[in-house]
Amino acid sequence: MKNADSFLTDADSKTFDSEHRRKINFNIGRYNDAVAKGSTQFENHELGRQRASYLKTQVIENLDKYLIEFEANFTRNGGKVIWARDANEALSEIHKILKEKKTRSVVKSKTMTTEEIHFNEYLEKNGIESIETDLGEYIVQLAGQKPYHIVTPAMHMSRQDISELFEKKLGIPYTDDPQELTLTARRILREKYLEAEVGVSGANFIIADVGGIAVTENEGNARLCTTFPKTHIVIVGIEKLIPSMTDLGLFWPMLAQSGTGQQVTVYNTIFTGPAKQGESDGPEEMYVVLIDNGRTNIIEDPEKRQSLNCIRCGACLNVCPVYRNIGGHTYGSTYSGPIGSVITPHLEGMEKFKHLSYASTLCGACTSVCPVKIDLHNLLLLNRNQSVKEGLATKSETFGFKLWAKAMKNRTLLNLPGAALKNFMVGFIFKNSWGKRREDVHIAPKSFQQLWKERRK
Numbered sequence: 001m002k003n004a005d006s007f008l009t010d011a012d013s014k015t016f017d018s019e020h021r022r023k024i025n026f027n028i029g030r031y032n033d034a035v036a037k038g039s040t041q042f043e044n045h046e047l048g049r050q051r052a053s054y055l056k057t058q059v060i061e062n063l064d065k066y067l068i069e070f071e072a073n074f075t076r077n078g079g080k081v082i083w084a085r086d087a088n089e090a091l092s093e094i095h096k097i098l099k100e101k102k103t104r105s106v107v108k109s110k111t112m113t114t115e116e117i118h119f120n121e122y123l124e125k126n127g128i129e130s131i132e133t134d135l136g137e138y139i140v141q142l143a144g145q146k147p148y149h150i151v152t153p154a155m156h157m158s159r160q161d162i163s164e165l166f167e168k169k170l171g172i173p174y175t176d177d178p179q180e181l182t183l184t185a186r187r188i189l190r191e192k193y194l195e196a197e198v199g200v201s202g203a204n205f206i207i208a209d210v211g212g213i214a215v216t217e218n219e220g221n222a223r224l225c226t227t228f229p230k231t232h233i234v235i236v237g238i239e240k241l242i243p244s245m246t247d248l249g250l251f252w253p254m255l256a257q258s259g260t261g262q263q264v265t266v267y268n269t270i271f272t273g274p275a276k277q278g279e280s281d282g283p284e285e286m287y288v289v290l291i292d293n294g295r296t297n298i299i300e301d302p303e304k305r306q307s308l309n310c311i312r313c314g315a316c317l318n319v320c321p322v323y324r325n326i327g328g329h330t331y332g333s334t335y336s337g338p339i340g341s342v343i344t345p346h347l348e349g350m351e352k353f354k355h356l357s358y359a360s361t362l363c364g365a366c367t368s369v370c371p372v373k374i375d376l377h378n379l380l381l382l383n384r385n386q387s388v389k390e391g392l393a394t395k396s397e398t399f400g401f402k403l404w405a406k407a408m409k410n411r412t413l414l415n416l417p418g419a420a421l422k423n424f425m426v427g428f429i430f431k432n433s434w435g436k437r438r439e440d441v442h443i444a445p446k447s448f449q450q451l452w453k454e455r456r457k
């Protein structure tokens with residue numbers, strides 16, 4: 001099946017899956033409560049959004065300058081920077097390091113960029129074990145799935161689902177006690193930190209002025225991933241830059257509040273290179289792999305550039321009525337929800353993923369919650385516009401809209417009597433695109449012009 005077809009089929013079945021809906025509503029309901037409480041920490045949240053948006057826009061407009069500044073400072077700290085144009089380049093460079101270190105296993109803390117380059121699959125093919133250590137990621141890895149959500153990867157699973165999964169995959173007696181389940185995962189993962197030759201993490205922010213990366217997490221697993229193994233590799237998209245360490249004073253609480261409703265996330269770490277002489281903690285070597293993978297395509301377009309301001313808080317997913325009905329896996333892309341629908345066509349191909357830009361009610365809820373004020377719903381319209389300009393609309397869609405435009409621009413045609421015929425024509429043209437669950441369009445028996453004339457008489 002083509003992507004768009006499978007998207008529609010999956011969306012249809014998920015939307016009517018009441019158990020799925022119950023789990024998502026339960027988890028998003030808890031998120032909403034937390035966000036409402038968390039927002040009280042800001043005296044003027046709107047001003048914070050404006051400032052964050054301004055800063056990220058400045059960075060994206062001057063990305064070349066900030067990237068070079070980061071590289072110079074990070075290299076001075078003893079780290080090494082690798083530039084990767086795409087997933088293949090990133091994987092082959094990382095593979096060289098893993099080979100050199102004779103790596104048999106890698107521990108990873110949550111990073112969506114590695115999902116984007118299919119890192120785990122690549123390691124598996126090359127006989128290297130890759131263990132996710134974030135609890136949510138560990139759960140979806142055990143289940144053989146992809147993350148369902150960019151912040152809460154196992155949002156679609158209930159406690160019972162996880163209990164059954166642990167019983168089946170880890171061979172432990174069934175328990176739905178969250179503490180016992182967490183302790184089981186912790187016991188297994190602790191061993192993995194000790195065994196792994198290499199630790200891999202993402203970065204929430206790349207800090208230009210100190211040559212560091214900032215990682216935010218709630219479980220402390222990123223710290224274990226990056227301090228036990230002798231080598232730390234950071235895999236991150238080039239857009240994650242912020243100019244200065246002082247900007248974290250704004251971005252950390254903004255991210256925490258929008259992402260989970262916390263005032264600030266539990267563990268916030270800044271890594272500025274490998275351990276220095278005399279330091280007891282930290283890796284011997286640290287690499288940062290800066291990945292483009294389609295991002296510069298977005299930068300090329302001044303109107304769509306703002307989508308790179310995203311700090312991956314996940315707030316737009318949680319408020320999106322489409323996401324809440326069809327769920328994260330239906331998108332079939334690394335990034336789901338409104339931001340996924342905006343950027344995926346540019347990262348993975350407009351032809352393959354243009355349908356995501358149509359999966360929106362254009363209600364604007366996403367835009368209203370975005371902490372960096374990305375105009376998400378209008379960017380979806382721009383994507384639709386681009387796909388039509390590139391000639392990617394289907395023949396029937398093009399024909400239907402041509403006919404529609406002709407009729408709408410012609411007063412005589414519009415005034416022709418015969419609502420039944422008009423209804424038939426509209427029904428025929430939009431037979432497939434209007435969808436089987438919408439009511440048919442009914443054209444009124446008399447046009448406004450006719451009614452007006454009658455009234456004036």
Ligand code: SF4
Nearest residue numbers: 310311313314316370
């Ligand atoms: S687009 Fe905005 S709301 Fe959505 S994940 Fe990115 S920063 Fe958060």
